[in-house]
Amino acid sequence: MRVLIASEAARPGRDNEDFAAAAPGLGVLIDGAGAPAGLESGCSHSVSWYARTLGGLLLAEAIETKLSLADALAASIERVNALHSGTCDLRHPGSPSATVVAARVVGDRLEHLVLSDSVLVLDRTGADPVVISDDRLAEVNRKLDDPDERPLLGTSEHAAGLLSRVQKHAAYRNRPGGFWVAGTKPEAAEQALTGSTPLDELQAVALLSDGASRLADRFGLMTWPDLLAVLDKSGPAELIARTREAEASDPDGARWPRGKASDDATAVYWALTD
Template structure:
């Protein structure tokens, strides 16, 4: 299978906290949840370490075993826990976490899993694209945010507001009625959105971290059809480049309020019948 992958940090001076990979019929994007300055985690490891560790172990489990995708994710979370439970406080509410979107060829179907706000987009020939994303985090954020309090990006007020929001989100993370992410609780895998679609008639598969889906779901500058067309014609790297141009046009977030001016962006793109 020929798979196109692009991943790029939002800030060249910082580590990329995304992990994107493909192997033996499995496609995967893990988007580490970046921690604002001042947030304690109880962990000596970085978010990028967590995303890479989880991604590598999850890819191996999904490729090498007959486990379902939720089972594979639960095992991968347990194995990452084992890597650092002796030196880190895994009960700390600020432990590193990540969103997960993955797909795997299973016979004549493609099965998928989405946990938190990364995006899976399936091009279904003449039908509307099937877009799968877990909006529970967004619903919690909408409850916490005051739309009238949106200080410009880069200001001390914005940084303080972001830290406060993340601290409040910890109360809802991996809790019933809140939202679910990959972190230290293997049972979060059972809360992922899952499904399968026939490979016949499937034109393309795109896995996007939320930093790469911004043109459509945050900026509103492209439909999902148009995003898929851009991937088909220009590839993942150009999609990220276009996203960076739009972000640069709104450096203080006045047009598109957001937590980060530029976010880590990752795309895995596959056309099954090419």
């Protein structure tokens, strides 16, 4: 098996709030939920601290125990809580949170877990790819957004709208009828999308933060088979480079309205066959 990983912050000099790692038979990707300017948090730790701490603990839990991926995630959230419950207000709605994607080989199958809006792509032998992403956050955003108001990136109106939307997320985060993320509630792990696929049906699997899936699912510049072909032939760094080129061609979001001009981008490409 061959695993390639690339990760890049949204812009130079900024913390990368993504985390990715692999071990024999296991891949993990965490995408920390970046906070817009003006959003309060009850935590003294950064989003990047949360992402890499949760990711490292999940990697260990999924390797060293026989827990399901969902139970391993729940245990990891509990362990992160224990690390900062004495210094931070874990009840605060602005506490750091993250999306999670994990894939693990168990016997002759590949198990997966997807929580929130990062993406898992299963490259199937002789068939179309299967794309797995939790769209509950997108459904909430559709409820909150006014489609007739799309301020350009970099304007005060855009910044104010983004802050307002994220503040409104608190009424929907980790609640039935809303959306679920890894944060301070271990029970959120029970809401993850999980499943398994026979290994002999797969050529590869890709784990993508939403900053690395944009060319296919937001910009429409690639199909999923196109994206997998780039990963296979040129690797994750090339996918991120092409994403940056597209973002730079639309700096104010006039063509592709979005919350951030560029986002942290992380891709894990795991080839399961020689």
